[in-house]
Amino acid sequence: MPRKVDYDLCMSCGGCVGVCPFLALTLEHGIKLIVDEERCTDCGSCTSFCPVGAIKEA
């Protein structure tokens, strides 16, 4: 299952985008974090990194 973003928490910092080994994340216009469900392998790296805990298991 691909990861889900909690938009109430996300700070749009972009760190998780750099961490994702599968290029599954995009920070659109520098603002909205999008998960590419086809690419996400549920590896959890983004969740581990996120400074505010905004990426959750689905």
Add this chain to the structure above:
Amino acid sequence: MKDAYDVVVVGAGPGGSNTARVAAEHGLEVLLLEKRPEIGAPKRCGEGFSVNGAKTLGIKPDPRWTINEIWGANIVAPNGKRVSVRYEKQVGWVIERKMFDKLLAIEAARAGAEVLAKSEVVGLVMQDGFVRGVEVERHGERLTVEAKIVVAADGVESKVARWAGIDSTQRLVDIDSAYQYEMVVDLEEPDMLDLYFGNDIAPRGYVWVFPKGKDVANVGIGIGGNVSTKTAKQYLDEWIAKHEPFNEGRIIEVNAGGVPVGAPLEKLVANGLMVVGDAAHQVNAIHGGGVFEASFAGQLAGRVAAEAIERGDVSEAMLMKYDREWRAARGEILHRIYKLRRAIEQLSDQDLNYLAEQLTGEDVVAFANGERLGKLAKILMKRPHLIKAAKELM
């Protein structure tokens, strides 16, 4: 925006804007693209910047961003012992990053670069093993722009290099997870940076207080990307709750971010591509500072781009000149600093307390610049369980 440029720079941080300015000053046609609506905002930065750094870069201090002078630092060990250094002259500033970044982009524009905010690069044009341009999304339209050279200055997200086959993924062991409040709070020493260490306070990192004036400060934290199930925010909130006067600070801004603290990329170029700044992991792995490093690399990349285009050769072999010159000037030092980080992260709180007894503030600042590491190794050698860490330093 035209259909074709000599150089397209992706990202208007300090890395991208310096690249664009220098390339434009050499007479190239340059396009600088930034996906965010406002350059420099929101900041992802503690805003520390050194006087020497500005001098080396030839950046003239401007009162619009040099908002607070810094003369030294207090380093606080886990047991509370303070190791301080105050220099005879000013050594740095806490800057207003939003203004700093914006002015760098303005300088690029004045030099002749075309600058476009709210314009997102969503893919590369590849042909015969060369990067030949970018796909841009702007006002809901998707356009193709040709470029002889594309510069990936897209910061910690570092996707552009990966599209071109350079693995710039930020590995969890080599990125710090950072969180910060800018707050109004009465400060005791507004001209000193405060750094708090301890594995309970900030595993593999530190808490910082960077004053922006007598009663405003960036109070932030960086922790290892993979060291805890607790978030950077949780660690910082716990620290603040226990520390006066910060627990009564009034929060005027909240920031988050990732700081690449690994070794720089093994290769900074490909055919038609150069990678600059955070995207290339060009950051001081000890203190996490990257504004100087990105700017320095950007200026070098701009010069090499001009030379390559004048010669009509944008191959990887030609662009390697940037890679080689950068490694000679900064790469070796940053690599040494990276090894120091790997050694320090093995230290327990007891070890850190022990170090605080043995070291002066000057030592600590020297270490953060990759100097006096022999002295540190000798001190570590005196503790049998740290011999391994000491050897890694040598």
